[in-house]
Amino acid sequence: MTSPPNALCFGDEFPANGAPCLVHVEAHGLTMIVLSDQDAGERRSESVPFSELTVSAGGLDHDQLVATWKGATGERTLYLKNPHVIRAFRQAAPDHLTISLERAAEQVRQVRQRHRIVWSIVGGMLLIVVLGLWFGSDLLVELAVDRIPIEWEQKLGESAYHDFLARQEIMNEGLAVAAVKEMTHRLTAAIPENPYTFEITVVKSDVVNAFALPGGYIVVFTGLMKKAESPEEVSGVLAHELNHVLQRHGLERIVKQLGFTAVVSIVLGNQQGLGGVMKQLGVELMTLKFGRAQETEADLTGLQLLYRAKINPNGMITFFQRLAKKDEGRVEWLSTHPMSSSRADRLEAEIAGMPKQPPEPFTFDWTKVRASLGAHSGGSP
Amino acid sequence: MKSEVLYPGAFPMVRVELAEGEHIKAESGAMVACSPTIDIESKMEGGFLGALSRKFLTGEKFFFQTLRASRGAGEVLLAPTVPGEIVVLELDGVNEYMVQKDGFLAGADGVTINSQMQSMSRGLLGGEGFFILKMSGKGMLLLNSFGAVHKIELKPGQEYIVDNSHLVAWSTTTTYNIEKATSGWVASFTSGEGFVCRFRGPGLVFIQSRNPGGFGAWVRQFIPVAE
Structure with missing residues (x-):
């Protein structure tokens, strides 16, 4: 019956590479079940209202949604990558979070666009060099020989x-x-x-x-x-x-x-x-x-x-x-x-x-x- | 599937125990010995195009070998080419790692290996090339390093600076920027560091205690040059 984890949670009592956890988006906020505690017999579950959350974009490619809040045992950071969870989060989030969510989404878009632009410029330049060598090699050779x-x-x-x-x-x-x-x-x-x-x-x-x-x-x-x-x-x-x-x-x-x-x-x-x-x-x-x-x-x-x-x-x-x-x-x-x-x-x-x-x-x-x-x-x- | 690192240190070897029907994929050439119940198959992970892109883009081998316990349980001994430690990681489906091109030794079948394009600055200056391996999925992952492996644990927001040629693997929850080692361009290179990576947590960064490029340059000075 255990669903696979869909997020990583970071905090003082969790391992440095994050604790795998299962996140549900509900009307009032998030519920997080830490799955790594299963073996210990107890399953830690935490509910956070939207009002306590701050969100941003994070991760290596800026493609993860990062939610942070102050828990009872210190600061918690949640890394969400699953697109279904992110979509549910955006739909359920109240107005005060929408702005930060949009800002995070905008950040992701900007990063992707910047990648696209840089790669198209590089691709274009490569194409120009190849075409230039193909058609202009004789000219270049003459120039060199001169x-x-x-x-x-x-x-x-x-x-x-x-x-x-x-x-x-x-x-x-x-x-x-x-x-x-x-x-x-x-x-x-x-x-x-x-x-x-x-x-x-x-x-x-x-x-x-x-x-x-x-x-x-x-x-x-x-x-x-x-x-x-x-x-x-x-x-x-x-x-x-x-x-x-x-x-x-x-x-x-x-x-x-x-x-x-x-x-x-x-x-x-x-x-x-x-x-x-x-x-x-x-x-x-x-x-x-x-x-x-x-x-x-x-x-x-x-x-x-x-x-x-x-x-x-x-x-x-x-x-x-x-x-x-x-x-x-x-x-x-x-x-x-x-x-x-x-x-x-x-x-x-x-x-x-x-x-x-x-x-x-x-x-x-x-x-x-x-x-x-x-x-x-x-x-x- | 159980694994045990034998002879830890510079020249380790991993023993992987496979139950009947289980299999593991390893870098081609990594198998040292195995039980007679194990079948060795060559497989292009990710199909032909995937293998091709991995070969040309990351410099990894075109074929992985699959070691399958098809005729009963058995064990496999695996070792990397270069002297250095072996790290065993357990992927849980949400933890993902980027691995530098020579870092992969073996992985359970649930581990997915993709080559992924890096950003321009990371590709140009990071020393890992434009494409690196991304390990995701579930199961055991074996990485190897040149020299000893050191694990850096980063809390959210915590930063650490690593010389780019010492990187082995890092969590995808980390971010990093490439920067000059010192504030000036000349000093950056005369200090011997050139570019460094400024990592920012949360997540893990595995680094190796020796730099393969530096070692290569050191060896090269002893090789007689033919006139």
């Missing part, structure tokens, strides 16, 4: 460059080296306000590849030169790679890989801590792949560079289209630079839009250059 000095970029590229070259057979002289130097010179001379000192190395290898590292370090494989039918084709690749450097694409990728913290630390000006991380990453630069947007940018700016250097820009397209047809899967450069038809169409459209100008020939004989590399005359194998 703040990295060129010397830093050079140091970063340099270590990766020397690491790579230490394991390769380098060509220091010969027709091929002279030809690549001339092409590079023609191209770099056409770059307005060039902050980089480009360093180009020809590596003896049958791999058909060429790549650029941040800071202006460019590697051309002899395999690529053997496959090219004209110097314009090699110039096309060089123009594309030079523009990866000029547009700082490598740095953008690194900063993206480093993530948000790095971006924030660069934007806010702390470049010291970042240096170590970037040096570590420098080793991984070889495997760096550029994004589609970066490839398109390097294509278009590369074309413009070829045009300014008075080199026939068609070589850029024909070379890769030809390679894509014949050597698909074997040409390393194509695995990172797939020549899709849309990419070719875009380049062709761009060339068509440029005013016509007679290209200036190179001073070297391309057939001799290729022959010096051991390529069969008359084109690709």
Whole structure:
């Protein structure tokens, strides 16, 4: 027949964590039966008229109704949480208590509303940050990259460059080296306000590849030169790679890989801590792949560079289209630079839009250059 | 269900005696030994979402284990991971406790475990995270601490200040505010206390005599760092 307790009563003779008790709301006031005394055989019951009660909101979340009064054996504090009891209390309470009850209820409402407001503000801010990162990450990355000095970029590229070259057979002289130097010179001379000192190395290898590292370090494989039918084709690749450097694409990728913290630390000006991380990453630069947007940018700016250097820009397209047809899967450069038809169409459209100008020939004989590399005359194998 | 704390002190263990059909849920991994009549089941308390929220929000384990005396009466030995005391509390249906995220060891089946969101200031500054465990219902509740447990009894209106990293559990009839340990910001942190909780009664506050974060930092200085 014992009902479960619905309130906790605190007072001098009760335990510190409160005595569980059963509270009934009656017309004149409250009746409280202390249940912890059951074992002792006696059940203490106390009735308090409403006139002796003061009420407030209490508890950890301010969601409990606290009623206090002066009992015969000292002060009593009752914590009510059961919604049925609280409702009955509010209905039965006389006018003088209604004001304090409303004040307590208002307090609970205020606390809840404050929680809601604070959490919605925090939620909103989180959403803004997430959306901002989602849509504005490229902008943030650009902002961060702009703040990295060129010397830093050079140091970063340099270590990766020397690491790579230490394991390769380098060509220091010969027709091929002279030809690549001339092409590079023609191209770099056409770059307005060039902050980089480009360093180009020809590596003896049958791999058909060429790549650029941040800071202006460019590697051309002899395999690529053997496959090219004209110097314009090699110039096309060089123009594309030079523009990866000029547009700082490598740095953008690194900063993206480093993530948000790095971006924030660069934007806010702390470049010291970042240096170590970037040096570590420098080793991984070889495997760096550029994004589609970066490839398109390097294509278009590369074309413009070829045009300014008075080199026939068609070589850029024909070379890769030809390679894509014949050597698909074997040409390393194509695995990172797939020549899709849309990419070719875009380049062709761009060339068509440029005013016509007679290209200036190179001073070297391309057939001799290729022959010096051991390529069969008359084109690709 | 009867329980007895064995080897009280730093490395205690609890023996829980279960009558046939009775069961107890414990933190996963808490079972040390048991009678052959006991079946161990893994259970996601509060359903999948409840378990998920507990795992991600409070850092508690995803699964609780249920130890059921399905084939006759038997006993179970339980122990926490960290050295420290075990407290046995009896919930009577009206007494409720908030428990910090590593504090739960085991509870009778009548004990309900919920993760509850704290207010912004308590979540940010209290050191317990935004979500803590709320224990309600009826039955035995076993909590564990890091170090010894000290019980603070607060009368209505009585206040007490506790370093937030030493909290284990507190009654929901108490309230607390987070404050700086000293009046100045700098001194608050140089004193080593940072933020403290000002508790106000009535109710109980259980604190632990050691600070897990502080201990972690102390151990860390002896771990060799690879260059």
